[in-house]
Amino acid sequence: MINEAKEQVLTFEPYKEFGIDEDVRLVIYNEIKKEFSHLIVIKAKDKCELPVSQLESHIRYTYKYQVKVNKKWTDKVKYKALRVEKLTTKGIKYLFYPVESSDYLIVGFQGISRTPGYNYIRSLKDVKVNRLYIKDDYGSDQDTRTSYYLGPNKTFSIADNVLKLIEDVRISRGIRKENVLCIGSSKGGFASLYFTYRGKYGGAIVGGPQTLLGDYLSAGRLDVDKPNSILRPIFKYLAGDLTEENIKWLNSVLFDAVKESEHEPNVMIHVGKGEPHYKNHVLPFMEFTKELNLKNISLDLGDYEKHDELVQHFPSLLKENILKVIQ
Numbered sequence: 345m346i347n348e349a350k351e352q353v354l355t356f357e358p359y360k361e362f363g364i365d366e367d368v369r370l371v372i373y374n375e376i377k378k379e380f381s382h383l384i385v386i387k388a389k390d391k392c393e394l395p396v397s398q399l400e401s402h403i404r405y406t407y408k409y410q411v412k413v414n415k416k417w418t419d420k421v422k423y424k425a426l427r428v429e430k431l432t433t434k435g436i437k438y439l440f441y442p443v444e445s446s447d448y449l450i451v452g453f454q455g456i457s458r459t460p461g462y463n464y465i466r467s468l469k470d471v472k473v474n475r476l477y478i479k480d481d482y483g484s485d486q487d488t489r490t491s492y493y494l495g496p497n498k499t500f501s502i503a504d505n506v507l508k509l510i511e512d513v514r515i516s517r518g519i520r521k522e523n524v525l526c527i528g529s530s531k532g533g534f535a536s537l538y539f540t541y542r543g544k545y546g547g548a549i550v551g552g553p554q555t556l557l558g559d560y561l562s563a564g565r566l567d568v569d570k571p572n573s574i575l576r577p578i579f580k581y582l583a584g585d586l587t588e589e590n591i592k593w594l595n596s597v598l599f600d601a602v603k604e605s606e607h608e609p610n611v612m613i614h615v616g617k618g619e620p621h622y623k624n625h626v627l628p629f630m631e632f633t634k635e636l637n638l639k640n641i642s643l644d645l646g647d648y649e650k651h652d653e654l655v656q657h658f659p660s661l662l663k664e665n666i667l668k669v670i671q
Contacts, residue, residue, distance in 0.1 A: 485577035547610035558594030618649030
């Protein structure tokens with residue numbers, strides 16, 4: 345049983361969303377049944393609230409707004425995916441797309457963003473597998489609210505609650521640990537590796553992960569002040585002041601989790617062979633796991649040099665490898 349907070353209500357405000365200042369018809373479409381589930385007229389500059397309980401559990405819906413043109417309802421905006429975000433009693437935000445026939449669970453973690461959300465939903469929308477996406481906006485900085493799914497001041501309070509959510513979903517669906525696959529890129533790649541080893545799950549598929557958080561969030565240097573960097577406030581939230589000791593502590597978080605786990609999942613890491621994450625994060629991780637004699641870790645090198653090129657290479661590779669696992 346997933347321990348959720350009070351059920352959320354979806355709020356539709358066409359005036360705030362798109363500046364539509366006339367009567368609107370809200371159209372909600374059930375993508376599984378291929379039919380309209382709701383047709384609701386919203387008065388000008390008003391809003392509509394819809395309990396999540398009125399939607400089916402698969403949560404595969406899109407919605408759009410229509411206005412009257414020559415007395416006929418006509419599309420004002422195109423269909424958008426309806427994201428039904430849920431909240432645990434511990435404040436962890438997530439989306440869950442269940443598939444009754446699947447005995448696998450995909451757990452997706454997000455990268456750093458100024459608008460925290462969920463990654464790889466669209467890439468995997470047609471894959472018939474249970475999918476749990478977990479948001480990260482629990483940090484204290486105003487730019488990204490990033491916590492790396494860990495916790496403030498060298499604690500793991502958020503990590504504990506995230507792991508509890510994964511376990512609640514897994515157990516409620518009757519899914520074995522070896523059938524849990526964690527996915528993500530960049531920050532999400534770090535989280536996928538961390539929770540795969542800590543939770544002793546079946547595997548991870550990650551793109552361009554940060555593994556040495558101390559080096560990454562401090563830029564690896566104490567002598568350069570970067571007041572405008574979005575990374576320094578994240579460092580401070582996680583570990584405190586920028587010191588050698590705290591850099592070392594952050595660098596050890598993932599490696600300690602791997603060592604303490606005594607678990608050998610199947611891990612696939614993709615990274616551009618010319619981008620800094622390969623040399624600075626992936627190679628140290630590969631060397632560390634080799635020292636521990638951990639097997640079942642594969643490396644896929646892309647022919648590119650910039651970290652932001654992940655978005656062009658990783659999604660198709662992710663889907664392809666997930667299909668290999670579940671089939």
